[in-house]
């Protein structure tokens with residue numbers, strides 16, 4: 001079922017935590033979509049790129065079989081598939097995307113006597129991530145039984161099916177609602193851009209590269225601010241020393257004002273009022289802090 005069309009396909013979660021931020025990121029990368037009637041497909045109107053809306057757990061499989069060239073999926077789902085497939089290869093992680101942060105953690109009933117990972121020896125742990133859990137148990141020298149469940153993992157202890165669970169935790173609300181206590185983190189996850197393992201046609205490879213670069217460019221603007229100011233030329237060294245700047249600021253001359261300069265600097269840390277007031281005391285004027293929408297190196 002490989003994608004024989006000359007349009008690139010990206011698989012994205014249809015509903016759930018990653019769904020909205022994934023589409024928002026693709027829009028920031030410049031894609032404009034029209035939804036299909038069945039809402040399973042978004043047709044790219046300004047680039048030969050279409051979005052397939054699917055269950056997140058299906059995304060690694062779609063990449064491996066070649067139905068899609070790119071996917072946005074949790075690193076947990078991607079890594080689980082890669083470990084489970086062992087040497088048959090898996091989808092590759094291209095970029096981490098900075099949203100959908102969560103952790104795969106082992107949790108036990110609140111009243112349980114289990115106090116540390118070693119106490120899990122000989123017990124049953126329910127999970128939808130058997131490969132990641134098995135890896136962690138092996139690395140930590142704990143021998144426990146893995147009970148594979150595909151949903152409602154959090155109720156397994158109450159049903160007497162397991163003594164502990166290993167599941168995704170984001171806010172912790174699900175654990176609290178099921179009176180479970182987090183014991184240890186097994187795997188840290190966030191959304192990533194993943195790529196199919198196969199070789200793409202030159203046209204598709206170029207398109208995938210362009211899209212990945214645009215996504216990286218959209219993300220690199222996150223948390224970056226552009227600081228603009230004017231100042232007496234003589235104060236420039238003192239001002240530059242104060243800037244939390246990521247690269248050399250641009251300094252521009254001003255027509256008819258040889259003693260003054262305009263300065264632009266990209267800053268990665270928040271520029272708060274104290275920062276601006278300190279710069280003003282050094283003689284800076286017309287201070288402005290702007291959001292950076294996107295960057296292309």
Ligand code: PRP
Pocket residue numbers: 016017056167168169170171172173174175
């Ligand atoms: C995970 C996990 C829990 C919940 C935890 O499911 O299975 O049910 O999120 O989140 P919380 O700590 O904020 O309560 P997810 O939404 O990822 O759905 P899926 O695993 O079925 O795709």
Ligand code: ZN
Pocket residue numbers: 055056057
């Ligand atoms: Zn899922």
